[in-house]
Amino acid sequence: MSNSSFLSFMAALRASLQRLRALARKELITLLRDPGMRRILVVPIIAQSILFGYGATFNLEEAPYVIYDASRSPASERVIRRIEANRIFVRAGVPQSYEAFEKAVNDGDALIGLYFPDDFARKLARGEPSEIFVAADARNTTTANVATGYVSAIIESIAREDGTAGPIEVRERYRYNENGITRYNIMTGLILGLAMIQVMLLAGLAISREREEGSFDMMLMTPLSPVEIFIGKAAAPILIGVFQSFLIFAVCRWWFGIPFAGSLPLLFFVVALFSTSIVGLALAISAWAKTLQQSVVLSFILLLPSLVLSGLMTPVAAMPGWMQTLTILNPVRYGILTIRMIYFENAGMSDILPYLWPLAVISAVTIPGAAWLFRNKVV
Numbered sequence: 001m002s003n004s005s006f007l008s009f010m011a012a013l014r015a016s017l018q019r020l021r022a023l024a025r026k027e028l029i030t031l032l033r034d035p036g037m038r039r040i041l042v043v044p045i046i047a048q049s050i051l052f053g054y055g056a057t058f059n060l061e062e063a064p065y066v067i068y069d070a071s072r073s074p075a076s077e078r079v080i081r082r083i084e085a086n087r088i089f090v091r092a093g094v095p096q097s098y099e100a101f102e103k104a105v106n107d108g109d110a111l112i113g114l115y116f117p118d119d120f121a122r123k124l125a126r127g128e129p130s131e132i133f134v135a136a137d138a139r140n141t142t143t144a145n146v147a148t149g150y151v152s153a154i155i156e157s158i159a160r161e162d163g164t165a166g167p168i169e170v171r172e173r174y175r176y177n178e179n180g181i182t183r184y185n186i187m188t189g190l191i192l193g194l195a196m197i198q199v200m201l202l203a204g205l206a207i208s209r210e211r212e213e214g215s216f217d218m219m220l221m222t223p224l225s226p227v228e229i230f231i232g233k234a235a236a237p238i239l240i241g242v243f244q245s246f247l248i249f250a251v252c253r254w255w256f257g258i259p260f261a262g263s264l265p266l267l268f269f270v271v272a273l274f275s276t277s278i279v280g281l282a283l284a285i286s287a288w289a290k291t292l293q294q295s296v297v298l299s300f301i302l303l304l305p306s307l308v309l310s311g312l313m314t315p316v317a318a319m320p321g322w323m324q325t326l327t328i329l330n331p332v333r334y335g336i337l338t339i340r341m342i343y344f345e346n347a348g349m350s351d352i353l354p355y356l357w358p359l360a361v362i363s364a365v366t367i368p369g370a371a372w373l374f375r376n377k378v379v
Helices: 003-032 035-055 074-085 098-106 120-125 141-161 182-204 206-213 215-220 226-255 264-288 292-308 321-329 331-345 349-378
Strands: 063-069 089-091 112-116 133-136
Touching (some): 063 141, 074 089, 074 112, 098 112, 182 226, 206 264, 226 264, 292 331
Parallel strands (some): 063 089
């Protein structure tokens, strides 16, 4: 390449970068100058993070219960005192009959109910197996299972004290989340989950909104090429997605006190890569859709399955085999997995690389695909 050709190339590159900078600046100003838009970009993210942190938890912090003691013996009173010593259990009433006991559980007034038969103490005195009937409201299976597990553990501890327990003792320890707090799992996944919603909507409406308002045709008359317009449209949602992820990270770290063990630059490198893959998909929708309403509907159609199949709330391994196969194409799955590895395990680049390259491949497919749709459907 001759010196003049190189200089011409560099001049053209500088001019292109200046145009991209101007377009990206225009997109950011358009979004941030609107006071309502500023509130939407910041306030809901913080509010949703706090609401999810407090509300979306499977930990059992209070379990209303009822007890019907037909035995009325020192043995049953001992079990009742031990259960009531656990502050998780809160009395929801004192039924005076078996029918009232069943009604309290059936009507949802109590999460669990304990029934001591009238022969409970007599069987224990004779050394025979004695039963305690536990009725659980299984409309909330997770909390019901946890509550019955607590009751079983309390009764087993009493049996061990009496020397009637088996020789096997189970000791549990949870790595990275010693107390089994489900908030840790949910909130760290929301670093990408909530930001994805905003990025998807912002990028998904970027073209269709301007096309309906009539300002997009004027943009096509500028010196900007279709590729430059595409890149400029993608820059603002990516930056906003990274910023919102930082807000959610701040809520996790300093509001809920979830310990952070990893590298902050690596964490946000993954966030930026993830946002790029989502922006490519959203811009493809925006370029393909003919109206603003179509963009909104298509974006929401993709959002819910992507979050459900990501492992945000339930592990991918617990899903059916065919559904696990579908998650291979889901960028949210890889993003949330790598974020949790970095956050809790202090995973490095070599540790997350097996999960990072699928995210890069998805970005490499969605970005050119969106650019092709943009060039052929819009221009």
